């Protein structure tokens with residue numbers, strides 16, 4: 020990719036707006052999270068200068084280094100990688116969102132460790148929507164119980180659900196698991212949970228995710244180019 024970062028960002032935003040229109044979504048309903056894992060701080064600076072505000076990181080130490088280097092910028096940091104118990108304090112202290120919470124114990128630690136000086140940490144529960152044995156995420160059958168428990172934790176604000184479906188190249192096959200995540204999210208809302216976020220859609224299934232109701236798409240490769 021030899022386009023400048025600002026051009027890549029504008030092209031991606033145009034693609035998101037076009038998909039919103041094509042699938043009958045409210046204009047502006049889909050937020051872009053720029054997934055900057057493995058990308059240098061300079062790449063984040065370039066996108067921030069082009070107007071991007073929200074960045075997603077997977078690895079805590081890498082993220083904290085970049086956050087410190089970019090402390091002069093007003094950015095919103097989202098943690099999207101697997102969360103081990105020994106990482107919860109760093110996430111609770113330095114992030115606005117965590118999308119990859121898949122155990123109540125992790126949520127309890129994040130809540131207890133969230134500094135009182137900060138607003139509650141925004142949380143998405145990660146769902147193993149394709150029931151892949153090797154994948155992180157709650158089983159669909161446990162989501163409602165965990166969601167109700169997380170919603171009561173004072174240091175957290177439960178915002179929604181997140182998933183990483185099994186790769187599928189065909190558009191209809193991409194849509195199927197995303198539709199199941201949306202239906203689960205709708206059922207939780209009907210049960211009174213007031214969730215406003217469906218975190219789904221990556222570079223390869225962005226359009227399918229917008230068609231199925233994503234409110235936040237997590238995009239790395241289509242924005243920064245391939246990772247090393």
Ligand SMILES: *Cc1c(COP(=O)(O)O)cnc(C)c1O
Pocket residue numbers: 054056077099100183221222223237238239240241
């Ligand atoms: C890396 C990553 C992404 C971005 O993936 P791309 O295919 O590069 O867009 C999104 N979500 C999660 C959880 C990731 O780990």
